[in-house]
Amino acid sequence: MLETLPFFADTGLSEWALWGLIIASYFTSALTAAFGIGGGVALLAILSTVIPVATLIPLHGMVQMGSNAGRAWHLRDHIKWSFLVPFGLGALIGTAVGSQLVIALPDALLKIILALFVLSLVWAPKPKFMKGGNVTIATGGALSSLAGMFVGATGPLVAAMIAGKADDRQGVVSTHAASMTLQHGLKILAFGFVGFAFTTWLGLIIAMIVSGYIGTITGGKILHMMDEKLFRKLFKLILTALAVFMLVKAAQSFF
Numbered sequence: 189m190l191e192t193l194p195f196f197a198d199t200g201l202s203e204w205a206l207w208g209l210i211i212a213s214y215f216t217s218a219l220t221a222a223f224g225i226g227g228g229v230a231l232l233a234i235l236s237t238v239i240p241v242a243t244l245i246p247l248h249g250m251v252q253m254g255s256n257a258g259r260a261w262h263l264r265d266h267i268k269w270s271f272l273v274p275f276g277l278g279a280l281i282g283t284a285v286g287s288q289l290v291i292a293l294p295d296a297l298l299k300i301i302l303a304l305f306v307l308s309l310v311w312a313p314k315p316k317f318m319k320g321g322n323v324t325i326a327t328g329g330a331l332s333s334l335a336g337m338f339v340g341a342t343g344p345l346v347a348a349m350i351a352g353k354a355d356d357r358q359g360v361v362s363t364h365a366a367s368m369t370l371q372h373g374l375k376i377l378a379f380g381f382v383g384f385a386f387t388t389w390l391g392l393i394i395a396m397i398v399s400g401y402i403g404t405i406t407g408g409k410i411l412h413m414m415d416e417k418l419f420r421k422l423f424k425l426i427l428t429a430l431a432v433f434m435l436v437k438a439a440q441s442f443f
Contacts, residue, residue, distance in 0.1 A: 190206045196392060199389055199391075206395075212231060212234045213255065213395075213397070213399045213403065214402055216228070216230045216255075216400070217401070217402075217404045218404070220255075220343075220407065221407025222411050223426055224419075224426075225343055225423065225427060225430070227343075228248075228343040228368070231251065246375070246376065247392075249372045249379070250372070250393050251396045252372045254397030255401070256366070257365075258397070259362070260362060260365035263365065266362040267366050268350075268362075272367060273322075275326065275328065275329035275367050279333040281326075281333075282336075282337075287337065287382070296441040297438075299434045300434075303434035303438070310348055310431070325353075328346070329367075332349075332371065336371055342371070344430045346364060347423075350363050357420075357423075360423070
């Protein structure tokens with residue numbers, strides 16, 4: 189039984205909870221591989237039902253780094269490196285700033301800001317400064333990485349930035365995966381420096397990364413078969429749904 193094995197026993201989770209999270213990692217990774225977005229937010233919501241709040245963000249970051257790394261490797265030939273370089277520089281700055289903040293901003297406020305920004309990127313007319321430029325990309329990398337230290341799942345924001353930079357669905361998914369691998373990796377380093385005990389959760393993390401990679405292979409097959417126009421429509425719809433979900437979750441905290 190998983191709950192009695194080394195690196196599983198200290199989590200305090202039941203057998204059902206452990207297997208549930210491993211299976212959830214498979215399905216959420218398949219979702220992201222197929223549609224480019226959605227899995228990170230979905231997995232964060234699932235984790236929040238059984239994982240202590242203090243553990244939630246670093247654990248989610250570790251699993252998501254592994255899942256996105258597998259996805260990026262699987263689609264490595266399509267990565268837009270011209271986006272990734274300035275994004276990475278911005279992410280480094282944003283993570284460094286976020287790790288120094290001793291007072292966490294209200295979770296509800298961050299969700300509202302993030303959701304409204306995603307909706308504006310998806311539906312509002314694109315101003316000229318959003319259409320290009322390494323400074324814009326680096327700024328987006330910094331802001332999303334800063335927010336990621338507190339809310340965990342900033343994938344929709346990064347995906348909305350990439351959507352206008354990649355020419356095809358493989359480019360969107362692969363570049364998003366590489367960007368999130370970098371962002372989550374920096375976040376893990378930051379949490380490691382402040383003393384988070386990743387070894388307690390190592391067994392679950394590895395199991396979820398493995399199941400997530402299998403999910404990536406499944407979702408990748410769906411991605412390659414999907415029509416480009418259909419992908420763009422579903423991508424936009426999922427981004428909108430996730431933004432609305434974040435607004436609803438934020439509103440619930442006020443009641």
